[in-house]
Amino acid sequence: MNLLLEGLSAACLLAGSFLCITGGVGLLRLPDFFSRVHAAGVTETLAAPLLLTGLMLQMDWSLDLLKVLLIMLFLLATNPTASHAMAKAALHGGQGPNDEKAEEDKGSIS
Amino acid sequence: MRDLFAVAMMFGIYSLLTAALFMDLDAADVAFTEAAVGAGVTTILLLSSLRLTGRWERRPKHSPLLPLLVVGVTGAALVYGTLDMPHLGDPQAPVHQHVAPHYIENAPQEMGIPNIVTAVLASYRGFDTLGETLVIFTAGLSVFLLLGSRAGGRPRPGKTAIGEQPVLRLVVKVLIPFILLFALYVQLHGEYGAGGGFQAGVIFATGMVLYDLVFGEGDARLVVPARWLPRLAAFGILVYGSVGLYALLHGRPFLDYTVLAEDPMVGRHLGILLVELGIGICVFAVVLSIFYALSGRRRQP
Amino acid sequence: MSNVSDLFNYWVVVFLMMAGFYVVIAQGNLIKKLIGLSLFQASVFIFYISLGFVEGGIAPILEEGVSNYANPLPHVLILTAIVVSVATTAVGLALAVRIHEAYGSIEEDDIQTLDLEADDPDEAPSDKPEDSPR
Amino acid sequence: MNLGDHLPLLAIILPLLAAPVCVLIGRAGAAWLIALTSSVLSLAAAAALLQGVVQERTVSYQLGGWAPPWGIELRVDLLGAYVLLIVCAMAAMVMAYARRSVIREVEAALIPAFYAALLLVFAGLAGITVTGDAFNLFVFLEISSLASYALISMGRDRRAVSAAFQYLVMGSIGATFILIGIGFLYLMTGTLNMQDLAQRLPAVSDTRTVRAGFAFLTVGIGLKLALFPLHLWLPNAYAYAPSVVSALLAATATKVAVYALLRFIIDVFGADFSLGDMPLNLLLILLGSLGILVASLVAVYQDNVKRMLAYSSVAQVGYMVLGIGLASAAGVSAAILHLFNHALMKGALFLALGAVAYQMGRVRLKDFAGLGRSMPWTMAAIVVSGLSLIGVPGTAGFISKWYLVLAILEQDLWPLAMLVLVGSILALLYMGRLVEAAYFQHPEKNTVVPREAPLSLLLPLWVLATANLYFGLFTDLNVGIAQQASSQLLEGRP
Amino acid sequence: MLNAAVLAIMVTMALALVRAFMGPTAYDRLLAANLFGTKTVLLIALAGHALDWSGFLDVALLYAMVNFVGTIAVMRFFEYGAGEEEE
Structure with a gap:
């Protein structure tokens, strides 16, 4: 039984960390702000729960398990909202999604 | 780093890392407080006052020689002070001998x-x-x-x-x-x-x-x-x-x-x-x- | 002379202290001075906590079967000192806002020039009008 | 434990808890009343404490019922009780004086909070004199300086705010240095209680950590003390603060810092370590004399009278530090004596300036023209305390300078004796300018001739002025306690 | 296995820091700071379990909250800053 648990948690952790790194690299490589928001979104909203489930599988039933679940729920609630709010604010901030020209001159001012 | 908003955010990250370091040094309470205060309250207060005083900082004109000198002297005094300090975490250090053991042994009986x-x-x-x-x-x-x-x-x-x-x-x-x-x-x-x-x-x-x-x-x-x-x-x-x-x-x-x-x-x-x-x-x-x-x-x- | 490599962590703390101290002295912007100040104080706290660290001990929360705890006293001191550091930063920020309203800028050089410009220091019209929003 | 045993605590808890009550009540008149009663009560407690301490040398009070090294202990010896008495006395005088002066200088909505902050400054300073725990001293220091930052910025001139900011930055750096110093000491000894530190330090006193800790502590306290090179924040802070605030700070803040310096140098580190091994006595003598000369010289050329007195405070601190630097029982007792007398002089002078500011609105030298006739009582008080500042025989100032010169001659350091004389002459110069403006110049035509300050301002002013004279003539009480305190301090440990 | 995950998180944090320093627009810095915060929550959770600290989950939860509030605060005040004056 716990072999299955071990395997599952290992898989989750692996997938989580892989997504993490791809998100990070995406954050650096992608040219435009809005594509970076997407990359950051991937890591925050997908890699985080994967890693936390991996962690939960390894822990035995205790108050701590409940707390990790709480953290996961909290992250799931806040991160998408934060990314959404950021994208909306950026849009309001006059930075069109994919007009490259706006990207250059906007970059110089702020 | 002349955009003070960025400085405020960096300060948030800095106090967050300090909180993580406290965790590693087995100081759960202090990490908790540092995270709540350093990253939370201070960053928010900084941002709200930056809103009032303007976001950009001008390049200081005068030469950094005197400050460097003062900082160097203080730093030397500090390093001089650390030479006789016990290593990190060694239990024989006087700090753990005198007052602290009393707290650890007696707290359960006296406080519960x-x-x-x-x-x-x-x-x-x-x-x-x-x-x-x-x-x-x-x-x-x-x-x-x-x-x-x-x-x-x-x-x-x-x-x-x-x-x-x-x-x-x-x-x-x-x-x-x-x-x-x-x-x-x-x-x-x-x-x-x-x-x-x-x-x-x-x-x-x-x-x-x-x-x-x-x-x-x-x-x-x-x-x-x-x-x-x-x-x-x-x-x-x-x-x-x-x-x-x-x-x-x-x-x-x-x-x-x-x-x-x-x-x-x-x-x-x-x-x-x-x-x-x-x-x-x-x-x-x-x-x-x-x-x-x-x-x-x-x-x- | 204890071998030097073990003292490495103290030197990191000293470097952080000096970085904060330098920002306080060299920077002209008042808000940056405050950030430097709390940086300086934060590194003093790291120094205190590293005093209390015991190899192999755990956080000073009693659990069965564990005898080796970190030293609780520096933690108590630091809880108070963090409060002091936040309080000083908050009052400093409030002062910076008031300075910005009185002088129009929070660069130290501008403030000094504005003060010197006023020919008779006390005659200066700069005397805050009574109805300034307090 | 009857009431008598709780005295050390009552002297500081009353103002500490009176401050929130002032804010809770929120009416200006009531806030002033609370402030006055709590400072008068703590003055009574301090006086009773001094009686108690004179008999049985030291009074110890364990907080929370825990024994010293584990819990915090309030430890009052002769020096502590003596400084506590002068702090409470000056606070009571300033509170009695404050009512009308604050109404004129502070906006109505902020007056309750103003009194609360005044109480906190006083309570913080009183706490420093009473506490026996090093970290507790840091906490009280922080309370008093934080409250004084806001009070200084309440001044009417816009420079008050930038002066308060400078004071905040330098004060916080000083406090952090003290924190580093305490950390080094704690590292090597494992305790924070001052008596415990005193016993455990000699064993480790030759290590570099303790020496560095000693250096940081001295620099930190030096910043708070406005010792000569570190005094840059003081003139602006005292000059642009409201007159009540500069009176309270000038009369007590630097004195308590001198007390803290004495407490750490002699009580905790031991006189032979701090003044013998470490070159501190030379340093103190050098900085003290430099402070006297330079500060007095600068004071002569000041146009704003408050700044002039602020610079003269830096010079007077130089005298005290000079006394400590002599590293002899006579020197330390001269420093303690001067600490007491200087509080009287500066308190009276700043209260008098407050009366002038109350009538004229400003305290530049030009405003003093012809005041001798229009505000006779205030000017007379200024002359009396001015004479005491110069050190004319028959005033308190003379006594402390006399004992200082005696202590200097004991070690036949002739140049220093000359220096004290030159300092007095410089003091004569800048006070002379003030008196000459008041009595021999005529006010410009268009200025309105001010009436005499109201009685509620004059009464405390004159109480302090007569105290200057009283302690000048009847010296046994004053000198007796100072000499006992210094001998108790020094013989505490060889 | 936990250590591998912790390592991956650290790498991502480093990348986020690079973006925070380099980021042309302030929004990029804000994004990087938010990402950094979330990753630290995960780091504290995982490392806490691996090195069996005590009381680390409260800190992680608190930090998730503080990070969220900080991001909202920056957006709120940033909007004021950018909108009204460009020094």
């Missing part, structure tokens, strides 16, 4: 609560904590003296802070009860794990600040009007002071909690709980009043 830090904070060195609460009260008082609670015009009810963010408003509406509940948990959990009056007060205030940020401070001031806050802070301190004075009436030295109940253990429990409550109220009122004073002020060019 697992979190020794709260035991030392509230009872052994309770007078320090009274001083600490007074420092926070003084800060709130000073900001009140400087910026005045009614400054910056009347609150603008209903003005949404971040343009039209329906999604954000909905999620925040769901989250705030959870945050306030978490603050209550931290307040009462002080004796068993990391937490206590001070951290709880900060989390309460952060919850209210979040409400203020998203729904515009007009609504927030309707919930907790700014006029009450100085009095609330004063009430928090008087709760702490009266617990101490109560011991005086019974002829015991100040801040001796054993008078609160027949069995000294129960008395100390009660004393610590009351004291933490006093701190929580005071810190909540002060942090929120400072935030109101800064965020409510109109921008004078």
Whole structure:
């Protein structure tokens, strides 16, 4: 039984960390702000729960398990909202999604 | 790094890393406080004052030679001082021989609560904590003296802070009860794990600040009007002071909690709980009043 | 002379202290001075906590079967000192806002020039009008 | 434990808890009343404490019922009780004086908070004199300086705010240095209680950590003390603060810092370590004399009278530090004596300036023209305390300078004796300018001739002025306690 | 296995820091700071379990909250800053 648990948690952790790194690299490589928001979104909203489930599988039933679940729920609630709010604010901030020209001159001012 | 907003964010990251370092050095309570205060309150206060004083910094004109010299001398004195220090974490260091072992051995018998830090904070060195609460009260008082609670015009009810963010408003509406509940948990959990009056007060205030940020401070001031806050802070301190004075009436030295109940253990429990409550109220009122004073002020060019 | 490599962590703390101290002295912007100040104080706290660290000990929260705890006293001192540091920063920020309103800028050089410009220091019209929003 | 045993605590808890009560009540008149009663009560407690301490040398009060090294202990010896008495006395005088002066200088809505902050400054300073725990001293220091930052910025001139900011930055750096110093000491000894430190330090006193800790502590306290090179924040802070605030700070803040310096140098580190091994006595003598000369010289050229007195405070601190630097029982007792007398002189002078500011609105030298006739009582008080500042025989100032010169001659350091004389002459110069403006110049035509300050301002002013004279003539009480305190301090440990 | 995950998180944090320093627009810095915060929550949770600290989950939960509030605060004040004046 716990072999299955071990395997599952290992898989989750692996997938989580892989997504993490791809998100990070995406954050650096992608040219435009809005594509970076997407990359950051991937890591925050997908890699985080994967890693936390991996962690939960390894822990035995205790108050701590409940707390990790709480953290996961909290992250799931806040991160998408934060990314959404950021994208909306950026849009309001006059930075069109994919007009490259706006990207250059906007970059110089702020 | 001339964009002060970025500096404020970097400072948030710095205090976050300090909190992680405290975790690694087995200081759960301190990491908790540093995270709640350093990354939370300080960053928010910095941002709200940067809003008032402008975001950009000019290149300093004068040469950095003298400061470098002073810093060099102080640094040399510090390094000179560290040469005879015991290594990191070696148990024979004098620090662990003299006063600390008493706390670790006697706290369970005398206090009966697992979190020794709260035991030392509230009872052994309770007078320090009274001083600490007074420092926070003084800060709130000073900001009140400087910026005045009614400054910056009347609150603008209903003005949404971040343009039209329906999604954000909905999620925040769901989250705030959870945050306030978490603050209550931290307040009462002080004796068993990391937490206590001070951290709880900060989390309460952060919850209210979040409400203020998203729904515009007009609504927030309707919930907790700014006029009450100085009095609330004063009430928090008087709760702490009266617990101490109560011991005086019974002829015991100040801040001796054993008078609160027949069995000294129960008395100390009660004393610590009351004291933490006093701190929580005071810190909540002060942090929120400072935030109101800064965020409510109109921008004078 | 204890071998030097073990003292490495103290030197990191000293470097952080000096970085904060340098920012306080060299920078002209008042808000940056405050950030430098709290940086300086934060590194003093790291120094205190590293005093209390015990090899193999755990956080000073009593659990069965564990005898080796970190030293709780520095933690208590630091809880108070963090409060002091935040209080000083908050009052400093409030002062910076008031300075910005009085002088129009928070660069130290501008403030000094504005003060010197006023020919008779006390005659200066700069005397705050009574009705300035307090 | 009857009331008598709680005295050390009562002296500081009263103002500490009176401050929140002032804010809670929120009315100006009531706030002033609370402030006055709590400072008068703590003055009574301090006086009773001095009686108690004179008999049984030291009074110890364990907080929370815990024994010293584990809990915090309030420990009052002769020196502590003596400084506590002068702090409480000056605070009571300033509170009695404050009512009308504050109404004129502070906006009505902020007056309750103003009194609360005044009480906190006083309570913080009183706490420093009473506490026996090093970290507790840091906490009280922080309370008093934080409250004084806001109070200084309440001044009417816009420079008050930038002066307060400078004071905040330098004060916080000083406090952090003290924190580093305490950390080094704690590292090597494992305790924070001052008596415990005193016993455990000799064993480790030759290590570099303790020496570095000693250096940081001295620099930190030096910053708070406005020792000569570190005094840059003081003139602006005292000059632009409201007159009540500069009176309270000038009369007590630097004195308590001198007390802290004495407490750490002699009580905790031991006189032979701090003044013998470490070159501190030379340093103190050098900085003290430099401070006297430079500060007095600068004071002569000041146009704003408050700044002039602020610079003269830096010079007077130089005298005290000179006394300590002599590293002899006579020197330390001269320093303690001067600490007491200087509080009287500066308190009276700043209260008098407050009366002038109350009538004229400003305190530049030009405003003093012809005041001798229009405000006779205030000017007479200024002359009396001015004479005491110069050190004319028959005034308190003379006594402390006399004992200082005796201590110097004991070690036949002739140049220093000359220096004290030059300092007095410089003091004569800048006070002379003031008196000459008041009595021999005529006010410009268009200025309105001010009436005499109201009685509520004059009464405390004259109480202090007569105290200057009283302690000048009847010296046994004053000198007796100072000499006992210094001998108790020094013989505490070889 | 936990250590591998912790390592991956650290790498991502480093990348986020690079973006925070380099980021042309302030929004990029804000994004990087938010990402950094979330990753630290995960780091504390995982490392806490691996090195069995005590009381680390409260800190992680608190930090998730503080990070969220900080991001909202920056957006709120940033909007004011950018909107009204460009020094």
